[in-house]
Amino acid sequence: MTSPLIDAFNVVSLIAVFVLISLGLHFTFGMLGLVNLVHGELLLIGGYATYAVAELTGNVLLGMLAAPVVAGLVGLAMERGVLRFLYQRPLDSLLATFGLAVIIRQAVQLVYTSSPRNVPDLLRGSWLILGVNIPRWRLVLAVLAAVLVIGAWWLLARTRFGLRARAVVANPDLAETTGLDVGAMRAGLFTIGAALAGLAGGALAPVSTLDPQYGLLFLVNAFLVTILGGPGSLTGLVAAAAVLGGSLALLQFVIPTVFAQILVLVIAVVGVRLRPLVVAALAERKSHRTAVAAE
Amino acid sequence: MSEVALELSEVSAGYGTARVLWEVTLGVGVGEVGCLLGRNGAGKTTLLKTVMGLLRPETGRVRALGRDITGWPGHRVHRSGMVWVPQDNGVFPGLTVQEHLALATGDDDVDAVVTRVAEWFPVLAERRYQEGQTLSGGERKMLGIAQALVTDPQLLLLDEPTEGVAPQVVEQLLGVLAGASDGRSVLLVEQNIDTALTLGGTAYVLEEGRVVAAGPLSELHDSGELQRRLTL
Numbered sequence: 001m002t003s004p005l006i007d008a009f010n011v012v013s014l015i016a017v018f019v020l021i022s023l024g025l026h027f028t029f030g031m032l033g034l035v036n037l038v039h040g041e042l043l044l045i046g047g048y049a050t051y052a053v054a055e056l057t058g059n060v061l062l063g064m065l066a067a068p069v070v071a072g073l074v075g076l077a078m079e080r081g082v083l084r085f086l087y088q089r090p091l092d093s094l095l096a097t098f099g100l101a102v103i104i105r106q107a108v109q110l111v112y113t114s115s116p117r118n119v120p121d122l123l124r125g126s127w128l129i130l131g132v133n134i135p136r137w138r139l140v141l142a143v144l145a146a147v148l149v150i151g152a153w154w155l156l157a158r159t160r161f162g163l164r165a166r167a168v169v170a171n172p173d174l175a176e177t178t179g180l181d182v183g184a185m186r187a188g189l190f191t192i193g194a195a196l197a198g199l200a201g202g203a204l205a206p207v208s209t210l211d212p213q214y215g216l217l218f219l220v221n222a223f224l225v226t227i228l229g230g231p232g233s234l235t236g237l238v239a240a241a242a243v244l245g246g247s248l249a250l251l252q253f254v255i256p257t258v259f260a261q262i263l264v265l266v267i268a269v270v271g272v273r274l275r276p277l278v279v280a281a282l283a284e285r286k287s288h289r290t291a292v293a294a295e
Numbered sequence: 296m297s298e299v300a301l302e303l304s305e306v307s308a309g310y311g312t313a314r315v316l317w318e319v320t321l322g323v324g325v326g327e328v329g330c331l332l333g334r335n336g337a338g339k340t341t342l343l344k345t346v347m348g349l350l351r352p353e354t355g356r357v358r359a360l361g362r363d364i365t366g367w368p369g370h371r372v373h374r375s376g377m378v379w380v381p382q383d384n385g386v387f388p389g390l391t392v393q394e395h396l397a398l399a400t401g402d403d404d405v406d407a408v409v410t411r412v413a414e415w416f417p418v419l420a421e422r423r424y425q426e427g428q429t430l431s432g433g434e435r436k437m438l439g440i441a442q443a444l445v446t447d448p449q450l451l452l453l454d455e456p457t458e459g460v461a462p463q464v465v466e467q468l469l470g471v472l473a474g475a476s477d478g479r480s481v482l483l484v485e486q487n488i489d490t491a492l493t494l495g496g497t498a499y500v501l502e503e504g505r506v507v508a509a510g511p512l513s514e515l516h517d518s519g520e521l522q523r524r525l526t527l
Contacts, residue, residue, distance in 0.1 A: 160401075163390070167398055170387040176369035177347045177379045178398060178442070183368075287429065 027193030040215025046201025067202030075194020300480035306355035328496030386427030
């Protein structure tokens with residue numbers, strides 16, 4: 001029998017995983033509007049970069065630090081080489097990112113074959129918290145997710161880069177004629193998104209098994225979270241991760257994982273249908289608060 | 296015309312294969328107001344987009360503030376000292392009024408900028424925490440003009456600044472623009488003759504992408520040329 005505390009931690013842990021796999025997509029799809037099917041392969045690159053550096057140096061932490069750098073550089077190259085021509089062209093970006101995803105997956109398979117690879121757990125074992133054993137790395141993942149969300153919020157809401165990024169996303173032509181280099185800003189945002197995907201891929205590697213399909217495991221859930229949360233909304237992303245990750249974790253207690261995942265998909269579809277009502281209600285509350293503050 | 300602030304020579308431009316401007320030549324002198332007049336669909340906004348680097352000319356040259364800026368991207372054109380106030384779509388949804396102003400100036404002391412703007416448009420100071428898309432049409436026009444003026448541009452491009460605005464707001468906008476255009480180079484794009492007459496200057500009339508009349512605004516007005524060209 002499991003303790004309620006462990007059950008609660010499992011829910012939080014899965015929500016954290018959903019946040020981690022979606023945060024990069026928040027930048028590349030949610031903000032930039034690219035239908036980024038190569039997002040899963042950026043996680044894959046992060047996972048294999050961690051594995052490769054860990055194999056080479058015997059240092060897993062070094063591998064995890066290399067993961068966002070490698071994925072970020074690959075993302076930057078893709079954006080500058082191909083994707084920068086495809087903003088506001090969703091069908092073309094879908095096709096291009098699908099093609100890039102296939103190329104990366106095949107390249108990884110050529111180099112590492114289809115054999116599963118394992119990245120050692122950086123912090124083996126568990127910590128005894130309130131009388132229950134909490135797996136150390138799972139707790140680190142939860143903290144990492146929280147830190148990254150706060151960091152992303154701070155970057156976008158509190159820095160000059162964030163202000164410029166929001167302007168570029170909101171109205172690119174006006175941003176360009178207000179003196180912002182829209183191309184450079186988009187490249188920066190895509191690189192950040194790719195680096196976050198790589199970081200997630202590396203951080204999740206010790207609790208998964210690496211193979212060339214690794215990224216595909218996360219792609220659907222990352223898109224579900226980003227779409228349900230509302231493209232470009234960090235608050236929405238966290239709320240959607242809580243709804244979908246939390247639902248999956250709770251459903252897995254009572255039904256097999258496959259059925260739980262199907263039900264999560266249903267929840268996402270219903271959620272997307274209801275989201276405009278929720279957004280309208282929140283907007284009305286916010287507008288009321290602004291009016292009261294103005295008085 | 297003495298020194299030239301903006302000069303278009305034989306500029307043709309358009310969208311894809313659809314050409315909108317046909318070998319347009321015009322100029323605005325330093326410290327002068329130029330008026331580009333034309334009906335809806337004449338190509339006025341296309342001309343401004345071409346000057347601002349959002350469209351690349353198919354033929355011809357654009358010179359501004361002593362430099363050949365043909366083909367420059369918009370951000371580089373802006374940094375050369377030229378600011379465009381678009382006719383519509385001139386706000387960033389999700390950004391507050393004070394964020395618009397901070398973006399325009401790049402200044403950390405946004406309080407000082409808001410105080411300066413309040414002298415022109417007090418309502419914007421009251422709305423400083425309100426997001427751009429929640430402003431009324433007139434307030435959006437004020438914000439666009441304020442964003443331009445806080446950068447102290449050498450050359451100001453105004454695209455129908457009073458279009459669709461209540462009469463009392465038009466008066467306020469024109470008052471501010473008249474002050475701002477004093478000694479500054481301005482290209483005013485208009486289809487309203489009365490608005491153009493407030494700021495005066497040299498006029499160019501655009502029809503189907505071609506300049507069909509040019510000369511001092513008052514002369515074109517007195518001869519009845521403007522009324523004939525701009526009224527149905």
